[in-house]
């Protein structure tokens with residue numbers, strides 16, 4: 001098989017040393033050598049997430065979203081969802097499936113964010129019709145469908161004042177953008193392995209605050225077995241215990257990936273993501289391409305790009321793939337109207353330049369007027385510092 005450069009918003013490029021770790025023997029999950037690695041991974045995650053506790057289990061990011069809600073909400077509770085696209089809406093779909101009341105706040109156009117005052121007045125008003133205050137509020141740090149980076153810090157005063165449990169979806173952010181759980185008062189930080197952490201898919205990760213732990217203790221039971229924190233917390237505290245078999249190979253790979261992040265240092269990694277995102281945007285701009293996302297909402301981890309007139313989605317992405325680069329199409333109502341480029345995790349300057357070169361040459365081959373080299377040159381100037 002050819003080895004294309006995968007520049008979609010997850011899975012992201014995986015470092016060869018992480019892939020090599022994945023290929024280590026499959027250890028017994030209770031074997032002492034493995035338990036030591038598992039324990040170290042959980043410690044590394046607690047540090048990176050700035051969490052009081054973490055729960056990491058086999059599954060996709062969607063499972064981590066569901067775990068947060070299942071362990072926060074009781075029958076009759078109401079949830080407020082701040083939705084900037086498909087992944088924000090997903091929280092509302094999960095809530096409806098379990099029968100919790102849910103209200104959704106959306107911006108007036110895709111690519112914008114919900115104004116902090118709008119969130120503040122919704123939280124202050126409560127769930128309406130005598131519904132009382134919201135039990136929890138969800139915010140998607142970066143919504144991967146629209147590329148919107150939520151103005152989390154501007155939301156914090158209203159969330160704090162409301163007393164609602166704060167669920168932050170960091171799936172397209174954690175490891176690429178700072179998310180200080182304690183400082184921000186996040187109760188559930190939802191994330192997964194295959195985005196800015198740079199590990200293959202398969203691991204659902206949840207950072208928890210003391211308040212989130214107390215909330216689970218206050219609930220007599222929750223309407224899920226596998227997603228019940230009460231089943232997992234003993235294992236997180238003592239990984240020699242068993243509840244359900246953990247993805248052992250993936251845990252060994254995650255250990256290596258988290259070591260890479262620690263060696264780079266999270267602060268430098270966040271700065272690198274900012275710089276690389278500016279380089280991508282400068283490159284796209286040099287080709288006359290525009291982003292779907294409002295300028296004040298652009299994210300460091302991916303770019304969502306409008307197709308220029310006359311460039312068709314399937315032909316563009318096929319052309320990119322012929323040049324060895326995989327980018328993603330639009331999802332939901334944006335299908336066919338945009339393409340999405342991930343630039344997070346281990347993707348660095350060489351990958352970004354290769355991607356921009358492929359965009360130039362693909363557009364040229366489709367009859368779109370571009371100056372070859374313009375995007376690469378604009379990005380180089382920023383990557384060089």
Ligand SMILES: *Cc1c(COP(=O)(O)O)cnc(C)c1O
Pocket residue numbers: 009010060061062063087140141142143144169170171172192
């Ligand atoms: C990818 C993504 C998800 C879903 O993660 P899966 O691992 O595909 O279930 C949820 N939220 C955001 C913001 C994402 O980018």
